[in-house]
Amino acid sequence: xxxxxxxxxxxxxxxxxxxxxxxxxxxxxxxxxxxxxxxxxxxxxxxxxxxxxxxxxxxxxxxxxxxxxxxxxxxxxxxxxxxxxxxxxxxxxxxxxxxxxxxxxxxxxxxxxxxxxxxxxxxxxxxxxxxxxxxxxxxxxxxxxxxxxxxxxxxxxxxxxxxxxxxxxxxxxxxxxxxxxxxxxxxxxxxxxxxxxxxxxxxxxxxxxxxxxxxxxxxxxxxxxxxxxxxxxxxxxxxxxxxxxxxxxxxxxxxxxxxxxxxxxxxxxxxxxxxxxxxxxxxxxxxxxxxxxxxxxxxxxxxx
Amino acid sequence: xxxxxxxxxxxxxxxxxxxxxxxxxxxxxxxxxxxxxxxxxxxxxxxxxxxxxxxxxxxxxxxxxxxxxxxxxxxxxxxxxxxxxxxxxxxxxxxxxxxxxxxxxxxxxxxxxxxxxxxxxxxxxxxxxxxxxxxxxxxxxxxxxxxxxxxxxxxxxxxxxxxxxxxxxxxxxxxxxxxxxxxxxxxxxxxxxxxxxxxxxxxxxxxxxxxxxxxxxxxxxxxxxxxxxxxxxxxxxxxxxxxxxxxxxxxxxxxxxxxxxxxxxxxxxxxxxxxxxxxxxxxxxxxxxxxxxxxxxxxxxxxx
Numbered sequence: 007x008x009x010x011x012x013x014x015x016x017x018x019x020x021x022x023x024x025x026x027x028x029x030x031x032x033x034x035x036x037x038x039x040x041x042x043x044x045x046x047x048x049x050x051x052x053x054x055x056x057x058x059x060x061x062x063x064x065x066x067x068x069x070x071x072x073x074x075x076x077x078x079x080x081x082x083x084x085x086x087x088x089x090x091x092x093x094x095x096x097x098x099x100x101x102x103x104x105x106x107x108x109x110x111x112x113x114x115x116x117x118x119x120x121x122x123x124x125x126x127x128x129x130x131x132x133x134x135x136x137x138x139x140x141x142x143x144x145x146x147x148x149x150x151x152x153x154x155x156x157x158x159x160x161x162x163x164x165x166x167x168x169x170x171x172x173x174x175x176x177x178x179x180x181x182x183x184x185x186x187x188x189x190x191x192x193x194x195x196x197x198x199x200x201x202x203x204x205x206x207x208x209x210x211x212x213x214x215x216x217x218x219x220x221x222x223x224x225x226x227x228x229x230x231x232x233x234x235x236x237x238x239x240x241x242x243x244x245x246x247x248x249x250x251x252x253x254x255x256x257x258x259x260x261x262x263x264x265x266x267x268x269x270x271x272x273x274x275x276x277x278x279x280x281x282x283x284x285x286x287x288x289x290x291x292x293x294x295x296x297x298x299x300x301x302x303x304x305x306x307x308x309x310x
Numbered sequence: 311x312x313x314x315x316x317x318x319x320x321x322x323x324x325x326x327x328x329x330x331x332x333x334x335x336x337x338x339x340x341x342x343x344x345x346x347x348x349x350x351x352x353x354x355x356x357x358x359x360x361x362x363x364x365x366x367x368x369x370x371x372x373x374x375x376x377x378x379x380x381x382x383x384x385x386x387x388x389x390x391x392x393x394x395x396x397x398x399x400x401x402x403x404x405x406x407x408x409x410x411x412x413x414x415x416x417x418x419x420x421x422x423x424x425x426x427x428x429x430x431x432x433x434x435x436x437x438x439x440x441x442x443x444x445x446x447x448x449x450x451x452x453x454x455x456x457x458x459x460x461x462x463x464x465x466x467x468x469x470x471x472x473x474x475x476x477x478x479x480x481x482x483x484x485x486x487x488x489x490x491x492x493x494x495x496x497x498x499x500x501x502x503x504x505x506x507x508x509x510x511x512x513x514x515x516x517x518x519x520x521x522x523x524x525x526x527x528x529x530x531x532x533x534x535x536x537x538x539x540x541x542x543x544x545x546x547x548x549x550x551x552x553x554x555x556x557x558x559x560x561x562x563x564x565x566x567x568x569x570x571x572x573x574x575x576x577x578x579x580x581x582x583x584x585x586x587x588x589x590x591x592x593x594x595x596x597x598x599x600x601x602x603x604x605x606x607x608x609x610x611x612x613x614x
Binding site: 094095190191192193194211214215217223224225226227228231232233234235262265266268269270299302303304305306307308309310 | 398399494495496497498515518519521527528529530531532535536537538539566569570572573574603606607608609610611612613614
């Protein structure tokens with residue numbers, strides 16, 4: 007099955023108490039696609055970069071069999087750039103710089119070969135852009151998962167609600183779920199958001215894992231407690247990539263399958279944070295993932 | 311099997327955005343014992359109260375078959391009193407008042423009938439008092455679980471380490487685990503604390519559940535996402551009560567049993583927060599607990 011990933015492909019520059027990167031490969035679509043590439047072959051990226059985006063990064067995508075024909079290159083312009091500094095607890099970060107550059111005028115035009123994608127992951131972007139992508143599909147994808155952030159709740163509320171009403175799965179963090187719903191309790195927040203469109207709500211809780219809500223049912227995917235977290239950047243997107251990769255691979259969008267998808271997501275996210283940037287996602291093997299999944303089974307197994 | 315619970319029996323006065331209590335029954339030993347009383351019959355409480363402690367509270371204990379012969383009553387003195395206000399997120403609270411009263415001179419003297427207790431729960435108290443209790447036992451209990459807090463790390467470090475070295479299970483929250491070990495990573499913190507004595511480390515994470523560390527093994531007991539949290543007071547102690555109640559009931563202190571114990575703990579804690587004070591703990595039935603356990607199984611079941 008095919009997965010279309012829309013989102014940022016960018017430069018990141020990251021500082022943590024453990025070190026500093028220079029400009030490295032980053033972006034939501036990058037993490038989603040790299041994570042998913044461990045599970046499926048047919049992944050298409052829709053994004054925009056500037057003329058400064060190095061060929062070596064495109065080669066990284068190609069090496070992982072990612073379809074980059076939908077990555078628009080704008081010569082003479084600069085790629086999206088984000089720089090941040092993590093505090094010693096790795097849970098809080100300060101954004102040092104956000105330069106939209108080419109992203110400011112991003113108008114995704116899907117290549118014809120993308121328009122039949124069966125699964126669609128909408129990375130965090132301007133809601134109106136997310137909507138434009140949905141509207142370009144030949145058929146409504148079998149499943150659409152959407153990520154967003156509080157910034158769009160503050161600045162593009164109506165557009166945001168419009169896209170939210172079109173998707174099957176909404177992935178947000180706790181604060182975003184609360185802001186979107188006006189409910190503090192996550193159980194109530196999820197119920198409220200379900201009335202806005204998506205049947206499935208994923209609440210991402212960082213180092214505490216993620217919750218999945220579907221009707222009255224709920225599922226808790228833990229995060230793996232790690233010896234050391236080197237760089238949390240992209241963890242949420244790696245999570246989404248593992249999740250959507252699993253659904254696309256199995257072509258099963260039942261609640262049972264979604265639960266497994268969350269565990270795959272948690273596994274990919276747990277690798278992602280073990281090294282700076284996308285490094286770990288590029289080196290792990292199928293066996294590494296299998297071993298990590300076994301660890302997840304052990305992490306929550308009991309028999310009351 | 312028998313469980314000895316040492317800790318505070320007290321008055322609480324609680325304010326949340328949802329309401330205010332007057333002076334109500336509180337204290338760590340109260341919550342531990344009430345939670346455990348749903349699982350086992352032979353529970354002994356060691357505590358101290360003042361002459362102001364009402365008979366009706368003693369009657370509550372008796373109604374739940376708790377042995378109160380080790381609750382020392384100091385006539386003319388006041389019981390321990392704590393008052394706090396929760397913020398709207400229920401995760402942060404301000405202590406409005408702490409009046410030690412009789413607790414300042416608490417010198418636990420175990421009744422002869424208590425000294426053969428097979429299981430021992432040391433609620434959060436001055437470390438030297440916790441130690442005195444251990445020393446009064448006829449035989450070393452089969453399992454000792456200890457709760458503590460950062461206050462003792464700041465004020466009674468050596469005494470604290472001395473008791474820590476004597477127990478099997480240490481239950482602390484994330485910040486306490488970090489302060490005690492000097493390690494930020496909980497995995498590393500647990501390893502360090504294991505070298506201080508306890509083989510098992512429980513890291514309590516509030517609404518995010520709890521982690522159990524044993525050697526290189528780890529287990530994640532989730533917290534149940536609830537429609538509404540009315541009063542978080544006593545959640546950690548109810549958790550400890552469910553945990554110790556399960557171990558005492560099964561008389562099985564294997565790692566497998568501990569994992570189940572954590573789920574029982576999480577279940578009792580999830581009830582405790584549903585009403586103010588100890589109200590919910592006093593009204594739930596065996597069937598309620600059974601139903602909640604089934605919810606926990608569903609909450610983390612998957613099949614990758």
